Amino acid sequence: MTARPANADQARLLRLLRDQGPQSRAQLGDQVELSRSKLAVEVDRLLQTGLAVPDGLAASRGGRRSHNLRLAPSLRFLGIDIGATSVDVAVTNPELEVLGHLTQPMDVREGPVAVFEQVLAMAAKLRDSGVAEQFDGAGVGIPGPVRFPEGVPVAPPIMPGWDGFPVREAMSQELGCPVLVDNDVNLMALGEQHAGVARSVRDFLFVKIGTGIGCGIVVNGEVYRGVTGSAGDIGHVQVVPEGLVCACGSRGCLEAYFGGGALARDALAVATSGESPGLAARLAEQGRLEASDVAAAAAGGDSVSIGLIRQGGSRTGQVIAGLVSFFNPGLVVIGGGLTGLGHTLLASIRSQVYRQSLPLATGNLPIALSELGPLAGAVGATRLISDHIFSPA
């Protein structure tokens, strides 16, 4: 069992070492409001826990040279990002740098038992590759609402068999370390905040466009989850009154028009009707079509495919425009599997938002693609669990 810091000051020091790497006591002292003697006491106690260790002599600032400090180099965090159709597992060092990463196709509808068997095998494979001897904590993201304190999925619409499954408890038992579970989009937002495009942004939105569409909300540097853990569920915001029937039973939802599922459906339609010769050829060859085929066809100049992406981006932008007026964020990050659609998608989202939101809310608003891409969720998962480990027990 990994030790935990004894108080908020020690927790603060650990997080500084995580986010800024090894440094001297003097450098730490500049950033925390502690007297010199109190700082010395807390640092000594941290060294006793084994969470932090000495690390060579610090550069002189006049006076006696002291040791640098760093987090115990053997600490390992595990980040698990379960999507609808794939899973990413990553191992990081204590500074949350990725030491190993595996990604595999997976169907979340097979239920938690089958999925966790696969996830545990991936974790074991990473451990056996030599990047980790043990795991000191793991974060798990799942593509549905989560009752965060208990780490249990709640009524996840695309995940039969998961409702109420004790993910946190089960994984903690299997892995033998503390585990936290969150909605995957929240973790992607945390990942971008830790090491991506949202570094140093306090209030932002992370919009995931994958099989479904969801939104992570960061307020004052913290993930906002809503009163029942379903905040950010924008896939079922209505974009067309009395529009297409959605899988959720309502009409005109965003996900009825865009996201991996809707795009595959539309691709099949334009391939079968002959409107898109590019997609028709792919359909004939593969016997099926996925969202990635639309990306490939668009890249090959298929105008109908480009049109589908633009239309989807425009619908998504319509929803984001409303959120921007409502939330007045400092940044909007676009991520998730469909970002393979690239700049055509980004351009149509941007054009819709800048046209439709209030100028005061968009004045200095960047809308940017995720920097971490497929790693955002797994890195965010290690950030979540390290925040927990680096807080008082």
Add this chain to the structure above:
Amino acid sequence: MTARPANADQARLLRLLRDQGPQSRAQLGDQVELSRSKLAVEVDRLLQTGLAVPDGLAASRGGRRSHNLRLAPSLRFLGIDIGATSVDVAVTNPELEVLGHLTQPMDVREGPVAVFEQVLAMAAKLRDSGVAEQFDGAGVGIPGPVRFPEGVPVAPPIMPGWDGFPVREAMSQELGCPVLVDNDVNLMALGEQHAGVARSVRDFLFVKIGTGIGCGIVVNGEVYRGVTGSAGDIGHVQVVPEGLVCACGSRGCLEAYFGGGALARDALAVATSGESPGLAARLAEQGRLEASDVAAAAAGGDSVSIGLIRQGGSRTGQVIAGLVSFFNPGLVVIGGGLTGLGHTLLASIRSQVYRQSLPLATGNLPIALSELGPLAGAVGATRLISDHIFSPA
């Protein structure tokens, strides 16, 4: 100049006395994590500032009886709520109970100089009525975005002459006390949180339906203002793609369909066309029609007027449904001038939200009318400034 508490512990004690009224040292001690001796020290220092005073003997809890404590009874806060077409001014005691309240019609488009002249006259009238000898702080709400730290309106769309006007500084000079300025909807949310339907709710939305439509956002007990102070500006969220042209220049905004302005316009149309005999009669009598005429005609059984209210409620509900899916609040409060439209309005908002938002987000979600009504903004303004006065200088 009113004294200020010296530290966070004293600030905490003052707010407890404000929110819970007079009480004993022992009762205070039960609620703050201070040793008995430290509590005694901080209470004595508070008594020295004059912000708190002794107030009779406390009930015995076995042992020596101590004095009750209360806030200095002479403290007075001023709450000013400037709407588009009216202004409310209220004076409260230190527990934020309203001792006097004036409301007058006013046109915000006359500009800050004329408006403040009127507001100062109202404040003087309240003082002369004997409820206050002085003002120890004032909160001011205005119907547009505010750069909160400076207390300056930013590009307010319906307020010519206000952009960049130093409201905070000017009012502070005139009143001779500290002043804070905020968007009116944020203050209404604070008012409901302090003394209305949102007591003890940490995450909620306050939707104001008046001349315009706006939303106050409370996250974890604090007002969320967005990065440029325009958060909650939902009046210009698109409800009809390529719909009616709005005063803001965009098409299909919520305010182009509902709110005091749109309702008066629609009332005139159905009166002139003869569709609504009730409104036609009122138009002939008064020579003009306002939103309140629609309320009166509806109350008198005019089915066309009822239809207008239902339609407007349904458009508003469409926007709120999206916000509920996104924000997953614990409560939605409906307030502002048009709540005179009453339960017909509330019913159509509710029906739209419950039909269109995710069940997980609406499961335990109450949608309720404001309890404080026209006083919400002014009470919220005194809450804002008292939070400031009751915090370390």
